[in-house]
Amino acid sequence: MASSSDFVGRPTTSLVRIIGGASLNSNSNSVENQAQAEEARVSHVRDILSKRLGSVLSGRRARQFEKWASKRGDLKVISMHGVDEAELDFNTSDDAVVSSDGIFPDDSINLALVPLQHMPSLYPGKAAHTMGEATISGVNLFFRSIRLGFNFVPVASTAWLAFLSTTFREKIWFKWVATCLSLSGPAFIKWGQWASTRSDMFSEQLCQALSQLHNDAPSHSWKHTKNVMESSLGLPRGGLLRVFESFDEIPLASGSIAQIHRASLNGTTIVAKVRHPNVAKLIDMDFRLMRIAALVADWLPALSWLHIRDTVEQFSHTMAAQAHLNVEGHHLEVLNYNFRNWNHVRFPRPIYASSAAIIETFESGSIVTSILDGYDALASQVAHDQGTLVVEEVDDSDDSDEISLGYQFVPMSVAQFIVTTGSSVYLKMLLIDRQMHADLHPGNIMLDLAGVVGKKPVSASSSRKVISSDTTTISGRHLGITLVDAGMVAQLSQEESTNFVGLLCSIGDGDGRIAARCALRFSKETQLTEEEQNGFVEDMDELFKERCRGYHTNVDVSHVLRGVLGLIRKHRVRIDANYATLVVNCLCIDGLGRRVCPNYNVLDSAKPLLQSYQGLCYNKKDGSPVTNPSALQKGLVRLSMPLAYMKKSASDSAFFHREMKKKNVGND
Numbered sequence: 001m002a003s004s005s006d007f008v009g010r011p012t013t014s015l016v017r018i019i020g021g022a023s024l025n026s027n028s029n030s031v032e033n034q035a036q037a038e039e040a041r042v043s044h045v046r047d048i049l050s051k052r053l054g055s056v057l058s059g060r061r062a063r064q065f066e067k068w069a070s071k072r073g074d075l076k077v078i079s080m081h082g083v084d085e086a087e088l089d090f091n092t093s094d095d096a097v098v099s100s101d102g103i104f105p106d107d108s109i110n111l112a113l114v115p116l117q118h119m120p121s122l123y124p125g126k127a128a129h130t131m132g133e134a135t136i137s138g139v140n141l142f143f144r145s146i147r148l149g150f151n152f153v154p155v156a157s158t159a160w161l162a163f164l165s166t167t168f169r170e171k172i173w174f175k176w177v178a179t180c181l182s183l184s185g186p187a188f189i190k191w192g193q194w195a196s197t198r199s200d201m202f203s204e205q206l207c208q209a210l211s212q213l214h215n216d217a218p219s220h221s222w223k224h225t226k227n228v229m230e231s232s233l234g235l236p237r238g239g240l241l242r243v244f245e246s247f248d249e250i251p252l253a254s255g256s257i258a259q260i261h262r263a264s265l266n267g268t269t270i271v272a273k274v275r276h277p278n279v280a281k282l283i284d285m286d287f288r289l290m291r292i293a294a295l296v297a298d299w300l301p302a303l304s305w306l307h308i309r310d311t312v313e314q315f316s317h318t319m320a321a322q323a324h325l326n327v328e329g330h331h332l333e334v335l336n337y338n339f340r341n342w343n344h345v346r347f348p349r350p351i352y353a354s355s356a357a358i359i360e361t362f363e364s365g366s367i368v369t370s371i372l373d374g375y376d377a378l379a380s381q382v383a384h385d386q387g388t389l390v391v392e393e394v395d396d397s398d399d400s401d402e403i404s405l406g407y408q409f410v411p412m413s414v415a416q417f418i419v420t421t422g423s424s425v426y427l428k429m430l431l432i433d434r435q436m437h438a439d440l441h442p443g444n445i446m447l448d449l450a451g452v453v454g455k456k457p458v459s460a461s462s463s464r465k466v467i468s469s470d471t472t473t474i475s476g477r478h479l480g481i482t483l484v485d486a487g488m489v490a491q492l493s494q495e496e497s498t499n500f501v502g503l504l505c506s507i508g509d510g511d512g513r514i515a516a517r518c519a520l521r522f523s524k525e526t527q528l529t530e531e532e533q534n535g536f537v538e539d540m541d542e543l544f545k546e547r548c549r550g551y552h553t554n555v556d557v558s559h560v561l562r563g564v565l566g567l568i569r570k571h572r573v574r575i576d577a578n579y580a581t582l583v584v585n586c587l588c589i590d591g592l593g594r595r596v597c598p599n600y601n602v603l604d605s606a607k608p609l610l611q612s613y614q615g616l617c618y619n620k621k622d623g624s625p626v627t628n629p630s631a632l633q634k635g636l637v638r639l640s641m642p643l644a645y646m647k648k649s650a651s652d653s654a655f656f657h658r659e660m661k662k663k664n665v666g667n668d
Helices: 004-058 060-072 138-151 153-157 159-164 166-182 186-195 204-214 222-233 279-299 308-323 325-338 368-386 405-409 412-433 460-468 494-509 512-520 530-547 557-570 577-596 602-617 631-667
Strands: 258-265 268-275 350-353 357-361 391-395 400-404 435-437 445-448 480-483 489-491
Touching: 004 060, 004 258, 004 268, 004 350, 004 357, 060 325, 138 153, 138 279, 153 159, 153 166, 159 166, 166 186, 166 204, 186 204, 186 279, 222 268, 222 357, 268 325, 279 308, 325 350, 325 357, 325 412, 325 435, 325 489, 368 405, 368 445, 368 577, 405 577, 412 435, 412 445, 412 480, 412 494, 412 577, 412 602, 412 631, 435 577, 489 577, 494 512, 494 557, 494 577, 494 602, 512 530, 512 557, 530 557, 557 577, 577 602, 602 631
Parallel strands: none
Antiparallel strands: 258 268, 268 357, 350 357, 391 400, 435 489, 445 480
C-alpha cells in the first residue's frame, strides 16, 4: 500500500522531468540554431567568393574597374601617409563608387566582404587585424629595445675593429650585420633588403652581404594561417575547409611579411597570402626605435648628409603599406588595369583582401631565376662532359661581371621574349603609367613557358632538343610573364619620371655633364656648395669618357649606373627613394637581359621611346625638363608611345633575326 509521501513525491518527480526535458530541448534548439547560423555564414562566404572568382576569371571585374578608372582620369595608388597604421580605413567617396552588383563592395578600392547585419562574423576570437596588436606602451618599447640590443651585440662590440680593419669589415663584419638583421624581425629584414639596393649610400661589399636577406624568409604555423583566414572571413572555427575544397598546410613561398598557400575553390586553383603573426605591431615598434636612432645619426656631422631620419620616415610608410594586404590588393587591380591590353604580361588578380589576408588567382609559371639556373646547370654539365670552360669573364674595368654560358642553351624565342618584354614593361611604368613596381627583383618575376620547356634540361642530348625547338614549338605568343608581390608600388611624379628619363637619355648621348645635372635633381634638398657640385660634374664627365660613349657603342648600362652610384656616394649627393627604386629596377632588367642574351643592349632598344619622350618633355633651347607639362604635351606623349613601341619592336626583331642567323651558322 502506498504511503502519502509516495503520492506527494510522484508529481514532484514528474515536474522535474518536465523541466529537465524543457532545458534539454532549449539547449538542443540553441545548438541547432548555432549550427544553422554557422552553415549560413559558411554558405554565404562560399557563395560570395565563388561569384567573385567567376567575375574575375570572366573579366567582368576588370571591365568594371576599367570603367571606373577611365572616369577618374589620373589613377594613383594608395598612399599610406597620414593613415592609421592599426588598420587601413578605406573611405568611400563619390568618385570611388563602381557598379559591382553586390558581389564586390561599391567602394572600388575595397575588396573586403560586404558586411551583413543579419549575418555577422562567427569567429569566436579576435579579428585578424588585431591579433597580437595591442596598444604599444613604453614597457613594450623598453623590452623590445633590450631584445634588439642583445641581437646586435656582435656587431656593436666589434664595430671598432671593423673601422680599423678593412679585411675584417668586408669579410666578416658585414655578414654579421646581415645575420643580426635577419634575427630582428620584418622591419629590419625589409630595411636590410632595401639597403642592399642603395649602393649610393652604402659600400658594394655591404650591399652584397645584405642581398642575402632576400633568401632568408621566415614562415609561420598552419594554425596561424587557419586562424587568420577564418577570422578575416568571419567563419566559425573549422569553417575554412567547408568553404574551400582544399587548402595546403605547407606554404608555397614565404616572405618577411606574409606567406602564400595554394587552395581550391569551385575546382579552380587559387592562392591565399597570409600575414605573419605580430607583423604590424613589430613594424610599428621597430620604426619608433629606428626614428630615435635616426635622430642621433642626423645629429652626427659625418652622417647628417644622408638625412637618415627622412629615409626612415619614407621607408616606414612603405613598410606600413606592405603590412596591410588590402593595399596590395588595390595595387594589383591598378597594375592589371595599366597592362589590360598586354595579353602576355600579367599580375595576380585579387578576389578578396583584408588587412591580414588576400585571396588571388593562381598564376602559372616558374621564377625566372630558377629557369635560368636550370640552363646554367646544363651548361656546367655539358662543359664538364666536353672539358670546356663554363664561365667567361667580361672585364671592362675594375668592376667585372661573370656571365654564365647557360644563355647558349636558352631558346632564342624565349630569350627574345624575356629581354624585350622586361624592358618594355619597365619603360611603360616609367614613361606612361608613372607607377613602378618597387620590388622588381628576379624572384618576383615569373615566366610561363606553357609547358614547352618547363622541364629542366639535364644532359647534352636534352640540350640539343631544347635548341632545336627554336621558332617551331616555342612561340612568343605562347609565353607569358607575371609580376608578383605588389605590396610596394612607387607613385612617380611627373618631375621624377622626367628627371630619370633625362639621366637615361644622357647615357644614350654619352654626356656625363648632363647626367650629373640630372642626378643633382634627384633630391629636392641638397647641401652641396656650388664648388662641390662642379666637382661632381667633373668626375661624372670623366666617368662617361671612360665607360659611356652613347647609343650603339655597346654601353654596359649596369656598369655605368654603378659608377654613377659610386660617385653619388663619394660626393654625398642625396637621392630620394623613388629615384633609387628606378635605378635598382633598371639594374635588374639590364642584369636579366645580359644573363639571357649578353649581346642585347637595353639602352639601344629603349632609344625610340626615350628620344620620343625627350623631344616632348624637354625644352629644346636649354635641354632642361619641362616641370609642368601641359595637357597637350601629356596627350602627345600618350599618342607617340605606341609608334615608339612599334619602332622598338621592329628593332628588337631585326636584332634577334641576326642573332638567330649567327646561331644557325654556329650549329652548322
